[in-house]
Amino acid sequence: MSRINLKPAATLREPAELVAHGLAALADLPDLEKVAARYAVAVTPDIAALIDPGDPEDPIARQFIPSAEELVAQPGENADPIGDHAHSPVAGIVHRYPDRVLFKLVHVCAVYCRFCFRREMVGPGKATALSPDAYNGALDYIRARSEIWEVILTGGDPLMLSPRRLGEIMADLAAIDHVRIIRIHTRVPVADAACAAMIDAGIPMVSQSVLLRGVNDNVAALEALMRAFVECRIKPYYLHHGDLAPGTAHLRTTLEHGQQLMRDLRGRVSGLCQPDYVLDIPGGYGKAPVGPSYLSQASSLPGEGELDPETRYRVVDYCGDVHLYPPKP
Numbered sequence: 011m012s013r014i015n016l017k018p019a020a021t022l023r024e025p026a027e028l029v030a031h032g033l034a035a036l037a038d039l040p041d042l043e044k045v046a047a048r049y050a051v052a053v054t055p056d057i058a059a060l061i062d063p064g065d066p067e068d069p070i071a072r073q074f075i076p077s078a079e080e081l082v083a084q085p086g087e088n089a090d091p092i093g094d095h096a097h098s099p100v101a102g103i104v105h106r107y108p109d110r111v112l113f114k115l116v117h118v119c120a121v122y123c124r125f126c127f128r129r130e131m132v133g134p135g136k137a138t139a140l141s142p143d144a145y146n147g148a149l150d151y152i153r154a155r156s157e158i159w160e161v162i163l164t165g166g167d168p169l170m171l172s173p174r175r176l177g178e179i180m181a182d183l184a185a186i187d188h189v190r191i192i193r194i195h196t197r198v199p200v201a202d203a204a205c206a207a208m209i210d211a212g213i214p215m216v217s218q219s220v221l222l223r224g225v226n227d228n229v230a231a232l233e234a235l236m237r238a239f240v241e242c243r244i245k246p247y248y249l250h251h252g253d254l255a256p257g258t259a260h261l262r263t264t265l266e267h268g269q270q271l272m273r274d275l276r277g278r279v280s281g282l283c284q285p286d287y288v289l290d291i292p293g294g295y296g297k298a299p300v301g302p303s304y305l306s307q308a309s310s311l312p313g314e315g316e317l318d319p320e321t322r323y324r325v326v327d328y329c330g331d332v333h334l335y336p337p338k339p
């Protein structure tokens with residue numbers, strides 16, 4: 011099969027279109043049809059143009075081109091891996107932490123990430139957006155709770171809404187006094203120019219990356235990614251350990267590997283470029299930082315004898331060397 015990748019004129023949504031553009035092998039088509047019947051596929055022309063069809067390990071392809079491995083669910087994987095349903099008091103709202111809510115406006119995205127933690131809630135056969143009644147019910151829920159300081163627009167991808175509709179939603183939320191922050195979770199503005207325009211308009215941007223096997227699970231890739239964010243004025247916020255979404259085991263790595271990567275990253279880039287490595291605890295218990303710890307209690311250094319009893323902390327520097335720190339001020 012010749013592997014050509016002409017920039018498509020429109021978003022590719024069918025496995026046969028991926029094959030026609032050299033982005034998937036013809037022999038894989040039957041399996042990919044099965045994947046696409048369950049999980050949405052969308053590869054925009056710009057994303058397609060970034061993929062090297064000659065590279066079987068292409069990291070962009072790994073994020074967006076479906077794989078037969080998605081048909082295999084592992085024990086522990088879950089259709090609702092971070093427990094949205096358990097914290098959804100009304101349609102469209104997830105209220106997990108006291109001072110903030112997720113407001114899930116749409117169930118469609120510009121691209122469909124193969125590691126998506128909401129893959130069972132977006133895509134084929136799902137409603138595309140909240141009904142007007144559900145939208146009003148969600149707004150009433152927010153209005154009635156003065157402890158809600160931050161509303162996170164999510165979905166799906168809220169930037170799939172028209173600017174007019176998004177403007178109406180922002181105005182509805184801005185009219186609620188206790189809502190002081192509106193955050194938008196999106197993958198739409200992936201181009202630098204789009205990010206710069208938003209930041210220039212006064213909208214701060216932060217990144218939430220997912221640690222993905224074969225994509226960014228090496229320190230050079232993570233370093234380049236975090237430096238690029240900061241150069242684009244985007245603060246690295248979270249590095250997520252992969253959620254237990256069905257059929258995503260081939261994209262997850264181990265927590266131990268993630269911790270080692272964070273140690274290595276600490277040795278290479280400043281604190282400005284350090285995301286928090288976090289795990290969404292299955293069942294809806296929220297995020298926990300799972301990065302390496304640099305401080306521990308110990309009675310001695312390796313190879314040393316008795317220590318001063320006042321010296322009880324070991325602290326590890328960015329080179330991995332251990333130092334002592336006294337416990338009392």
Ligand code: SF4
Pocket residue numbers: 118119121122123125126127128129132165166167196197
């Ligand atoms: S909801 Fe987010 S992670 Fe899931 S496919 Fe859409 S953009 Fe990707």
